[in-house]
Amino acid sequence: MQGASREALGQSWRTVERVLAGASADDAAHLGDELLGVVAVLDDQVGLRRALSDPAIDADRKAALVDAVLGSRISSSALEVIRGAVRSRWSRMRDLGDAIEQLGVLARLIGADRAGQSDEVEDELFRLARIVESGTNLREALASSNLPVRNKTDLLHALLDGKVTPTTLALAVQLITHPRGRKPEQGLAEYGEIAARRTRRSVARVITVAPLTDTERARLRAALARLYGRDVALQIEIDPGVVGGLVVEVGDEIIDGSIAGRLADARQRLK
Numbered sequence: 001m002q003g004a005s006r007e008a009l010g011q012s013w014r015t016v017e018r019v020l021a022g023a024s025a026d027d028a029a030h031l032g033d034e035l036l037g038v039v040a041v042l043d044d045q046v047g048l049r050r051a052l053s054d055p056a057i058d059a060d061r062k063a064a065l066v067d068a069v070l071g072s073r074i075s076s077s078a079l080e081v082i083r084g085a086v087r088s089r090w091s092r093m094r095d096l097g098d099a100i101e102q103l104g105v106l107a108r109l110i111g112a113d114r115a116g117q118s119d120e121v122e123d124e125l126f127r128l129a130r131i132v133e134s135g136t137n138l139r140e141a142l143a144s145s146n147l148p149v150r151n152k153t154d155l156l157h158a159l160l161d162g163k164v165t166p167t168t169l170a171l172a173v174q175l176i177t178h179p180r181g182r183k184p185e186q187g188l189a190e191y192g193e194i195a196a197r198r199t200r201r202s203v204a205r206v207i208t209v210a211p212l213t214d215t216e217r218a219r220l221r222a223a224l225a226r227l228y229g230r231d232v233a234l235q236i237e238i239d240p241g242v243v244g245g246l247v248v249e250v251g252d253e254i255i256d257g258s259i260a261g262r263l264a265d266a267r268q269r270l271k
Helices: 003-019 025-044 046-053 059-070 076-087 093-114 118-134 136-143 149-160 166-177 184-198 214-228 259-270
Strands: 202-208 232-238 246-250 253-256
Touching: 003 076, 003 093, 025 046, 025 059, 025 076, 025 093, 025 166, 046 059, 046 093, 059 076, 076 093, 093 118, 093 166, 093 184, 118 136, 118 166, 118 184, 118 232, 136 149, 136 184, 149 166, 166 184, 184 202, 202 214, 214 232, 214 246
Parallel strands: 202 232
Antiparallel strands: 202 246, 246 253
């Protein structure tokens, strides 16, 4: 998002955090589900989305329209968030729906935090994105427009029930039922980025030949925190191709400390 939309999203983000101050895990999860349900309504009703994001329409009129269409269908907390969002100025019509989706994910993540599962959800979203990305048949099944939604959700439940937190499962189902033009792994990665943004820390994708011990993880996190000046969440990916050492990706920056990387660099220098 750019310009006005980024500012509007920031304001709405703070509204969700304020509304959920002191709320229980279940209440936060419920608000998240309500906001994600509003996204589905806006996606289905283009005229409504256009009216609510039109800067030429008075903010009070847009808030009144929200009350008329959604007032009897969602809670007062959800109405407060949506009213605030439609009163803001959005750079593009689509940005409103994208923002409300992010707010729904945020509320779900706050619920996971209240349940003591915040780090777990963040890690699960990353791992699930990698599993879907590397599994051709699974990715094609989940992204297929020919496979009924019920079949996709049944597949997800068979894959994830009892193996991930309720929040991760709910967000995965949300993506499969309402992909909004994204591949499953893309949506999961976006949700993971929201989780990292909420905790105000960077995400480091760490590629290693073998799992890291708790001590190694702690040392790596401390080293990256010193390097970047902020807390860094580790997302570990096992890849025998690195031979030894680590490859660390933080945003667009790559720190290649693997044996394979050093050999490739040596070969390049000899040319």
